[in-house]
């Protein structure tokens with residue numbers, strides 16, 4: 161079984177392809193999107209996606225704009241921002257807006273893998289807590 165279900169969003173096709181291949185080798189289920197709009201559409205279609213790795217600098221809809229929509233529409237999905245040195249401020253802004261973490265490009269594969277694992281675990285715990293709370297609520301209603 162896959163360790164985590166990832167969506168990689170980046171406007172650079174060679175980067176997207178290389179990273180997708182590398183992540184797949186680490187037993188991550190990885191899909192990818194070239195931009196924010198495509199990413200949102202994939203999230204709407206696939207509720208198994210747990211972690212989004214999101215480029216900050218993209219034409220049309222940038223990373224921050226995409227992050228805001230993801231937080232709003234898919235609050236349980238964790239987001240890791242991918243930033244170049246020139247856009248670190250945006251990555252930090254992303255953290256304030258609820259991103260799980262950020263990475264500087266070119267990113268170290270081990271670092272990315274461990275952050276994705278952490279993010280996926282956080283999402284799982286969060287989901288478990290919600291289920292627990294729902295069960296409690298059902299039990300309390302019976303009393």
Ligand SMILES: [Mg+2]
Pocket residue numbers: 170171172215216217218
């Ligand atoms: Mg870019």
